[in-house]
Amino acid sequence: MAERDDRLIEDMETAGIPAETTRAALAFDAVLQRWRRRVRKRELGHRALSELGLPLDLAQLDVMIAIWAPSNEFGDEPEDETMVSTVAARLNIDPSRASRIVSDLITRGFAARAASQTDARRTVVALTPRGLAIVEAVRRYKFLLLGGFLSDWSAEEIDTLLPLLDRFSHWAETGADETEAGMRARIGSLRDDLARRLSEL
Structure with missing residues (x-):
């Protein structure tokens, strides 16, 4: 572990977070940051x-997949329409x-609008056979x-x-807020300390 992280580890210990936990968090964060940079590029x-x-x-492509709504991404029982x-x-x-x-996909023949079967006032959208062929091919490519x-x-x-990955994915949704609530006083001190340091520079 780099020496420049020693002070961070010590600070976390004063906040009640064991040194080994912080070291693990640092290693985990490094992996996530590398992953995030690759995901942001959308290489796959x-x-x-191509x-x-x-x-x-x-x-x-994202919109076409969202129209089709594969269960592994959007749940086992997506809306019927x-x-x-x-x-x-x-x-x-x-x-x-x-x-x-969606309008562009319709113009290009990959999606189509139709009247809702449950409410005639609603317009629904679905993939055309051409759109479905594309989504299925892309998913096969990804899973190959x-x-x-x-x-x-x-x-x-x-x-x-x-x-474990599923458990961690929920941290971004709720865990971060819960953790922040428990550390609110320390986060306030961190904010005040930062403001003081910046004012002195």
């Missing part, structure tokens, strides 16, 4: 579009952006690569990783 998505020769950008607002919610994007992309990588892992390694 770009490769899929190698499959698809005339789409990643935003359009998908509207533009549903797509926006699934991708956490602005409804106007979702609407623009991911499955090929994981095929060298033991069942025990996979059984260990998945629940």
Whole structure:
């Protein structure tokens, strides 16, 4: 562990976090930051579009996948009918952006609008056979690569990783807020100390 992290480790100890836990968090954070930089580039998505020769950008592909709503990404029981607002919610994007992309996909023949079967006032969106063929091919591409990588892992390694990764994924949703609430006084002191140090520079 770099010496420049020693003070951080000591600070965390005064906050009640053991040194070994902080060292583990530092190592874990390093892995996540490397992963985040690669994910932000969307390397796998770009490769899929390029190698499959698809005339789409990643935003359009994301919307097509959100329309189809695979259960591993969006739950076992997605809504029976998908509207533009549903797509926006699934991708956490602005409804106007979702609407623009859906309209473009419709113009290009990858998606289509239809009247709702449960409420004639609602308009739903679905993939056309061309759109579905693309989504299925991209998913097969992704899982050929991911499955090929994981095929060298033991069942025990996979059984260990998945629940822990799922557990950590919930930290971003609720755990960070809960942790912050428990450390609010120390975070306040950190903020005040930073303001003081900056004012002295």
